[in-house]
Amino acid sequence: MNMNYEVVIIGGSYAGLSAALPLARARRRVLIIDAGQRRNRFAEHSHNFLTQDGRSPSAIAKDARAQLEKYSTISWLAETVTDVKAVDGKYSVIAGDQHIQAEKMIIATGVRDELPQVDGLAERWGQSVYHCPYCDGYELNLGEIGMLVSGMYSLHMALMLPDWGNTTLFLNDAISADQLDDELLAKLSKRQIQIETRKIDHIEGHCDVVLTDGERIQLDGLFVSTVTRLQSNWIQHLGLEIDCNEYGEAIKTSPAKETNVKGIYACGDETRSGGSVALSVGDGAMTGIVAHKSFIF
CATH class of the missing domain: 3.50.50.60 (FAD/NAD(P)-binding domain)
Incomplete structure (x- = not known):
């Protein structure tokens, strides 16, 4: 027709x-x-x-x-x-x-949106995994939040996130710790951002990040740059x-x-x-x- x-x-x-x-x-x-x-x-x-x-x-x-x-x-x-x-x-x-x-x-x-390949991430997209702190950060009530790195551009958002909660930066082999120069490390330190270099195995529960060595980090929300x-x-x-x-x-x-x-x-x-x-x-x-x-x- x-x-x-x-x-x-x-x-x-x-x-x-x-x-x-x-x-x-x-x-x-x-x-x-x-x-x-x-x-x-x-x-x-x-x-x-x-x-x-x-x-x-x-x-x-x-x-x-x-x-x-x-x-x-x-x-x-x-x-x-x-x-x-x-x-x-x-x-x-x-x-x-x-x-x-x-x-x-x-x-x-x-x-x-192309998400990083992490087991359990896609299932929580829009529920406890987010892309925009202005859209979803306030509801996390200054709790424990994470930033999953996709590339160097993820660090821009990471520096913003402490306004919405205690922030952990998960490098997850997307970038290496060597790529964080002294100036960037100083900025992350000033914002009291914790850097996690261990690789993520999977995500389970509400938003529990389980590392490859078995340690579990409980988060209220996780942000990711798609x-x-x-x-x-x-x-x-x-x-x-x-x-x-x-x-x-x-x-x-x-x-x-x-x-x-x-x-x-x-x-x-x-x-x-x-x-x-x-x-x-x-x-x-x-x-x-x-x-x-x-x-x-």
């Missing part, structure tokens, strides 16, 4: 839904395609988003969709996009058995500029969320390092406005 829209938004989480709102209010014909795999689906609560602090992430997304459904020019498709091509100045999107044509496209697919990957292979085939660094992959955009390809915009976690519901909503609002103006100016 062929369908035609002015804007197709691929990804119906916080950034994508937020981008849809100004377009809906301008009565533009918009299709939101979403497979229901929000990045923060593993978390029970969302924090650091004014007026929504402490709410369930799924409840926030459900409310957002309910508000958008009041606008008659918004359509929905619960599918996974498998291919996107530029055709005669427009975009052809394949999702399931649907062939969608759109003048503009907004990519809001989010990212996939490597983020773009969700879909078709993104790589559009000619978009993509930034690849030690943090992962991100689509490059202008401050107005325009990509280097005319008519394609991107917003949310796939355009920045880190992740935040509030920032994604702000990104989406900007993107929707810019996409609407592009029809006029």
